[in-house]
Amino acid sequence: EAQVTQNPRYLITVTGKKLTVTCSQNMNHEYMSWYRQDPGLGLRQIYYSMNVEVTDKGDVPEGYKVSRKEKRNFPLILESPSPNQTSLYFCASSLYFRQGANYGYTFGSGTRLTVV
C-alpha cells in the first residue's frame, strides 16, 4: 500500500531529551516535508526537501533538524525539546511539483508529541 509512515504515533518526553520522529515513504516521491499543527494556527511548514541532501527551511525551523540521506526517509530531530514544541506533527511527501501539474503533499497519520 502506498503510504507515508511516521513513528511513533504518540510520544511524551521531558524537556531537553533528544528525540527523533521517523518518516518513510514507499512511493519514490521526490519531495518530503514536515509540518506542525497547532489549534487555531493551521499547518505550519518546518522543513522540506526536494531530494537527497537537499533541505530547506519552512516557517518554523527553529529547534528542529532534518536529514535526507536516502530518498525514502526524512527524520525529524529535536535536539533539545521544549514545551513549546508540544504539537501534532505531520510528515508528507509528493511525487513532484511542477508549474501546472501538482500532486500536492500526501500526509502521514501524524505524531502527537508532548514535552513536559
Add this chain to the structure above:
Amino acid sequence: GQQLNQSPQSMFIQEGEDVSMNCTSSSIFNTWLWYKQDPGEGPVLLIALYKAGELTSNGRLTAQFGITRKDSFLNISASIPSDVGIYFCAGQSGDRGSTLGRLYFGRGTQLTVWP
C-alpha cells in the same frame, strides 16, 4: 512566511445545505490546493487549481482559483454528515526547483453538519 487568511473559522450547518469558504493572500500564488482533514488523520487532497479563473469540481465539491491569483473559494453542495472535518486551503508560489516544495496552509475551516 506568507499568510493565508481562511474564513470562516467554523461553520455549523444542517444536512442538505450548501457551504462556501474562501482563502485570501497578500501575495500571488501559482497553485491553490484544498485539503480535508478527518479527526485523527492527516489532511487529504481534494482539489488542485493551476490557473487564474479556473473552476474545478470533484463530486459535490467545486473550487475556483481567483482572477487576482490572491484568493480561492471552495463550495460544497448538498452537505452530508461525512463532510464533517477541517478544510484547509494551501497555496504555492514557487516556480522552480526546491521552492516548489514550499506549500503554505490556511488556518482551516471546521465544518459541522447536523443531521
